[in-house]
Amino acid sequence: MSLQYHLQVAPGDVAPLVLLPGDPGRVEVIASLWEEARHVASRREYVTFTGMYRGVPISCTSTGIGSPSTAIALEELARVGATTFVRIGTCGSLQDRVRVGDVAIFDSAIRADGASALYAPAEYPAVAHHEVVDAAIEAASALGTPHHVGTTFSTDLFYVPEPGSAFGGYEQSAWRERYADVARTGALAAEMETGVLLVLARIWGLRAGAVALVADVAEERDETGAFDPQATFDVSAEPIERLARLGCETVRILAERDRVRSTD
Amino acid sequence: MTLQYHLKLSPGDVAPYVLLPGDPGRVPLVASLWEESHEVASNREYTTFTGTYRGVPISCTSTGIGCPSTAIALEELARVGATTFVRIGTCGTFQDRVHPGDMAIFDSAARYDGASRLYAPVEFPAVADHDVVEASIAAGRELGFPVHVGTTRTADAFYAMHPRPGSSFGDYWQSWWRGHFEDLKRMNVVAAEMEASVILVLARIWGLRAGGVAVVLDNVLDVSGESGEFDPNEQLVHGGDEIERLARFGSETVRILAERDAAA
Numbered sequence: 001m002s003l004q005y006h007l008q009v010a011p012g013d014v015a016p017l018v019l020l021p022g023d024p025g026r027v028e029v030i031a032s033l034w035e036e037a038r039h040v041a042s043r044r045e046y047v048t049f050t051g052m053y054r055g056v057p058i059s060c061t062s063t064g065i066g067s068p069s070t071a072i073a074l075e076e077l078a079r080v081g082a083t084t085f086v087r088i089g090t091c092g093s094l095q096d097r098v099r100v101g102d103v104a105i106f107d108s109a110i111r112a113d114g115a116s117a118l119y120a121p122a123e124y125p126a127v128a129h130h131e132v133v134d135a136a137i138e139a140a141s142a143l144g145t146p147h148h149v150g151t152t153f154s155t156d157l158f159y160v161p162e163p164g165s166a167f168g169g170y171e172q173s174a175w176r177e178r179y180a181d182v183a184r185t186g187a188l189a190a191e192m193e194t195g196v197l198l199v200l201a202r203i204w205g206l207r208a209g210a211v212a213l214v215a216d217v218a219e220e221r222d223e224t225g226a227f228d229p230q231a232t233f234d235v236s237a238e239p240i241e242r243l244a245r246l247g248c249e250t251v252r253i254l255a256e257r258d259r260v261r262s263t264d
Numbered sequence: 265m266t267l268q269y270h271l272k273l274s275p276g277d278v279a280p281y282v283l284l285p286g287d288p289g290r291v292p293l294v295a296s297l298w299e300e301s302h303e304v305a306s307n308r309e310y311t312t313f314t315g316t317y318r319g320v321p322i323s324c325t326s327t328g329i330g331c332p333s334t335a336i337a338l339e340e341l342a343r344v345g346a347t348t349f350v351r352i353g354t355c356g357t358f359q360d361r362v363h364p365g366d367m368a369i370f371d372s373a374a375r376y377d378g379a380s381r382l383y384a385p386v387e388f389p390a391v392a393d394h395d396v397v398e399a400s401i402a403a404g405r406e407l408g409f410p411v412h413v414g415t416t417r418t419a420d421a422f423y424a425m426h427p428r429p430g431s432s433f434g435d436y437w438q439s440w441w442r443g444h445f446e447d448l449k450r451m452n453v454v455a456a457e458m459e460a461s462v463i464l465v466l467a468r469i470w471g472l473r474a475g476g477v478a479v480v481l482d483n484v485l486d487v488s489g490e491s492g493e494f495d496p497n498e499q500l501v502h503g504g505d506e507i508e509r510l511a512r513f514g515s516e517t518v519r520i521l522a523e524r525d526a527a528a
Binding site for chain 1 (some may be wrong): 371374398
């Protein structure tokens with residue numbers, strides 16, 4: 001297996017530790033924090049940079065939106081030697097205490113996606129590797145970022161399932177309490193890629209985790225249910241740079257702990 | 265809410281940290297490792313002891329076999345003030361790298377049970393609390409146990425789901441059982457037991473903490489051999505000191521957690 005069909009990466013092109021944003025436009029922003037970075041490939045929604053962050057070899061590949069394109073990215077990254085995945089993305093909060101600008105560290109996910117169910121039945125847990133969770137907690141603490149550790153709701157739908165969110169007012173009766181029920185389980189936030197990431201890494205015996213910047217609060221939408229992400233999402237440059245820094249620091253801490261362990 | 269209907273416990277009867285074996289007969293054995301202990305209650309399959317282990321207040325309550333009785337134990341323990349649950353039990357393994365006598369630390373569970381689904385949909389992750397996982401790893405290291413951190417398969421059936429007829433009475437069998445154990449092995453599932461999923465799901469939705477450790481008794485793929493016959497009396501080896509090592513593992517996990525909680 002050499003050049004990968006979608007990502008256009010080959011063995012040697014990526015570091016063992018890979019950051020995974022959704023947006024291909026953010027890859028270059030993330031790589032700008034590294035002391036050394038080169039563009040490896042761009043194809044469809046997949047952009048890959050590889051370089052060095054504080055002495056640690058690191059890569060960043062965008063996954064595109066949703067679990068199907070993310071599963072493809074993971075399959076191809078694993079084939080060329082990636083072993084540890086840290087998703088860095090944005091999310092919407094489901095809890096009052098989780099505020100815009102805070103960071104959520106996901107130790108697990110509710111699997112409301114399609115792709116992960118094709119790999120493992122729904123009973124199987126989407127769970128992060130404890131070393132990634134621990135490194136993310138340490139990185140967030142060191143950076144002074146308010147953070148929360150918990151479960152995310154990983155869904156294949158952005159504009160539903162909330163009455164008023166889908167085009168033309170389309171809705172289903174089962175949606176009415178959907179987010180309220182999810183919030184009652186204590187889930188911190190909703191986003192669209194973590195579930196499949198955690199399931200695939202676990203199946204393959206690789207490591208994965210996810211950190212996300214809270215960009216909006218689902219509960220603060222008005223009673224009509226009208227949803228205008230353009231107006232409500234805060235994805236300005238400063239918080240995104242903080243998120244990128246948190247991802248890079250998580251990778252650095254992981255790599256240093258790996259090094260200490262291997263020399264024990 | 266005072267005296268609990270099944271467990272016969274009242275507020276003040278249990279410590280915040282509770283060990284959860286399945287077998288009521290093991291509770292006095294676990295408590296015998298503590299410097300101080302007394303029996304609080306015994307009703308049905310629920311026996312509770314409370315005491316002090318290396319200066320830390322601790323309780324131990326048996327859950328009975330399976331998720332329905334375990335859900336009842338958790339509901340009633342939480343009502344009288346328990347906040348952290350550590351399951352201690354026995355398990356089988358699906359992995360060749362895991363050997364009888366090794367210890368498994370559960371960071372998550374595959375939810376092949378009924379009770380947990382009545383609380384949260386099957387897509388919701390059965391995930392252990394990060395603090396409990398880290399404390400278990402530290403306890404295992406300190407005690408010099410070979411440990412494996414990973415996912416357990418929690419199921420409501422003991423005699424069913426083997427790959428060949430012979431495990432269930434009268435050679436009853438279902439075709440989907442044929443590949444079930446091999447599929448779990450491929451999904452990197454470490455262990456098989458009958459209570460962890462509902463403990464992890466309920467603790468997570470209540471915002472409480474839970475985890476689990478187990479001593480490995482057998483490789484379920486080896487035990488479910490060519491003949492299909494399954495005789496747990498012959499094939500599951502309960503040697504001399506496994507249960508005592510397990511009790512020590514659970515008690516040390518609680519001590520480390522309590523010390524870290526006090527320092528935080």
